[in-house]
Amino acid sequence: MKRRLAYLVGLILSAGCAVNSPNLRARYQPDAPASIIGQCDGRPHTTQEVAISNEFDRAHGTLELPAGCGPFPSVLLIAGSGPTDRDGNSPKAGLFPANQKMLAEGLAGRGIASLRYDKAGVGASAGAKDESDYRIDTYVRDAAAWFDALRANPNVSSVILVGHSEGGLIATLVAKRAHPTGVVLLEAAGRPINEVLLEQLQGILPEPLFKESRQILARLERGETSDVPPALAPIFRPSVQHYLISWIKLDPAKEGAELQVPVLVVYGTRDLQTSQADAERIARANPRANVRRIEGMNHVLKLTEGGDIAAQKSTYVDPSLPISAELVDAVAQFAKSPISRE
Numbered sequence: 001m002k003r004r005l006a007y008l009v010g011l012i013l014s015a016g017c018a019v020n021s022p023n024l025r026a027r028y029q030p031d032a033p034a035s036i037i038g039q040c041d042g043r044p045h046t047t048q049e050v051a052i053s054n055e056f057d058r059a060h061g062t063l064e065l066p067a068g069c070g071p072f073p074s075v076l077l078i079a080g081s082g083p084t085d086r087d088g089n090s091p092k093a094g095l096f097p098a099n100q101k102m103l104a105e106g107l108a109g110r111g112i113a114s115l116r117y118d119k120a121g122v123g124a125s126a127g128a129k130d131e132s133d134y135r136i137d138t139y140v141r142d143a144a145a146w147f148d149a150l151r152a153n154p155n156v157s158s159v160i161l162v163g164h165s166e167g168g169l170i171a172t173l174v175a176k177r178a179h180p181t182g183v184v185l186l187e188a189a190g191r192p193i194n195e196v197l198l199e200q201l202q203g204i205l206p207e208p209l210f211k212e213s214r215q216i217l218a219r220l221e222r223g224e225t226s227d228v229p230p231a232l233a234p235i236f237r238p239s240v241q242h243y244l245i246s247w248i249k250l251d252p253a254k255e256g257a258e259l260q261v262p263v264l265v266v267y268g269t270r271d272l273q274t275s276q277a278d279a280e281r282i283a284r285a286n287p288r289a290n291v292r293r294i295e296g297m298n299h300v301l302k303l304t305e306g307g308d309i310a311a312q313k314s315t316y317v318d319p320s321l322p323i324s325a326e327l328v329d330a331v332a333q334f335a336k337s338p339i340s341r342e
Contacts, residue, residue, distance in 0.1 A: 043067070045108050050115070052149050054142055060124035061086055061117030061146065063153075064108045070155030073335045074113035075184070077104060078143050078174075080165030085123040086116040088164070088300070089319070097300035098319035100164070106328035112335045115150045117142075132239040135246045140173045147178050160184060160335045165273070165299065166193075172255045182262040182338035184331055187271050187299050190278035194221055194248045197235070200273060220244050252278075257285035262338035265289055266330060268297025270304050272312065288340040297324045 048063040066072055077086075077100050084090045088100035104114040120142050121127025121134070128134055143161075151159050158181040163171030168188025175183045189196045194217045201213050209231055216236050219226050223245055228236040236244070256263065263286055267279040276293070283289040296303045301323040302315040315321055 050149075052145055054120065054126075054145055056120055056128065057126040059117060059120065059126070059142060059145070061115055062104070063150075064104045064114045064116075065155065066108045066111045066113060068111075070113070071157035072111060072113040072155060073158050073160070073181075074115065074150055074153070074156040075107060075160045075162045075331065075335055076143065076147050076150055076180075077114055077116040078161065078163040078167035078171050079116075079119060080167050083122050084119065086118045095316050096319045097302065097316055097321075097323075099301045099323050102323045103162075103301070103328060103331065106323070106325070107332055107335070110328065110332035112332050113153075113156055115146060117146050130239065132242060134240075134243050136170065136173070136243070136250070137246070139170050143170050143174045144178055147174060147180065158335075160331075160338065162186065162331060163188060164301070165189070169250060169252050169255065172252060172259065173250075175259055175261060176255070180261060182264065182334060183259060184264045184266065184334055185256075185279075185282060186266050186301065186327075187268065187274050188252060188265070188278065188282070189274050190253045190281035192248055192251050193244070196274070196278075201235075217248075221248050253281045253285040256282050256289070259286055259288065261288065262334075262340040263289035264292060264330070264334045264338075266292045266294065266327060268294045268299070268301070268324070268327075270296055270298040270306065270312070272309055273299045283341075290339060290341050292330050294324055294326050294330075297327060301327055 044067045046065045048065070049060065050063045051058050051060050079086070079088060079100055082090055083092050086100060087098050089096045089098055100116050104116055107114050118125040120138055121131070147159060147161065150156060160182045161171040161175055161180045162184040163169070164186040165188060168185035171183055171185065198214060198217060201210055205213060209229070212229060213232060216226060216228055216232070220241060225238060225241040227238065265279045265282050267274065267276055279291050283291045298304045298312050298315055300315055302321055303324055304312050304315050306312040
């Protein structure tokens with residue numbers, strides 16, 4: 001059962017709460033733009049290791065530059081929940097879809113620059129010593145710092161925020177303050193996380209554990225922490241409960257309703273973690289949002305015939321399986337010319 005939880009819920013949860021500080025950028029001072037990028041010399045598609053300073057020490061990422069000379073439209077890729085690295089992999093959970101790396105490479109081939117990064121505490125990026133110290137605020141500040149660094153890049157003409165899964169909520173929170181050219185939400189939840197978790201867990205947990213999960217989430221919604229049975233520790237262990245408390249407070253659709261930039265909401269018909277209803281709820285809340293449906297795409301952005309997690313397992317663990325080309329085309333088109341529904 002632990003393995004099933006790992007695939008469906010992502011063995012998530014490391015951090016959590018919306019940023020209200022007006023000094024968001026002042027708290028993070030990225031390195032000089034020259035450390036992020038060199039001058040264009042007409043070279044082919046290149047990949048560069050980059051770094052910025054953050055509250056823990058240093059954060060590290062990868063900049064993909066298309067062939068030719070800029071300035072290029074660009075995207076900041078924001079990964080989903082849990083210990084997901086810049087490439088979209090979660091080695092601790094045994095998940096290797098490599099979807100962010102594939103998206104970055106696909107976009108480069110379509111003339112779009114991208115920046116993807118290891119979240120605080122993941123991969124090469126320093127983080128808090130204890131996961132109980134994390135909040136969504138932690139990840140929002142990190143993403144905002146990377147946004148500032150990318151926007152300062154002389155070879156970048158515009159910046160789109162692209163958030164996958166939980167990264168969609170983070171992208172939304174950053175966009176409310178950082179004013180990107182647009183926002184793309186990939187397989188993002190449109191409801192508070194407690195509702196999403198209950199829906200996900202109902203089909204895989206025995207009734208007693210599901211009932212206990214409901215009770216735990218009710219306590220977290222009230223801001224209360226508690227002990228949990230070992231079988232539920234991958235999701236509700238005490239060290240991530242403060243993160244969950246702050247996450248539960250946020251309604252993605254309500255947060256997204258405040259965005260004043262074009263929004264593209266993308267969902268796949270084979271996603272087992274979020275749904276068409278999530279995408280439509282976000283779009284209903286914001287008249288600027290357009291919805292793009294991709295037939296056969298699952299939560300990790302890959303095409304699959306499988307209708308359950310067992311049938312889709314290979315897409316989560318095999319980095320050689322490509323992501324949807326239709327998805328890459330949709331993101332590239334939006335990055336070049338964001339379209340609002342208004």
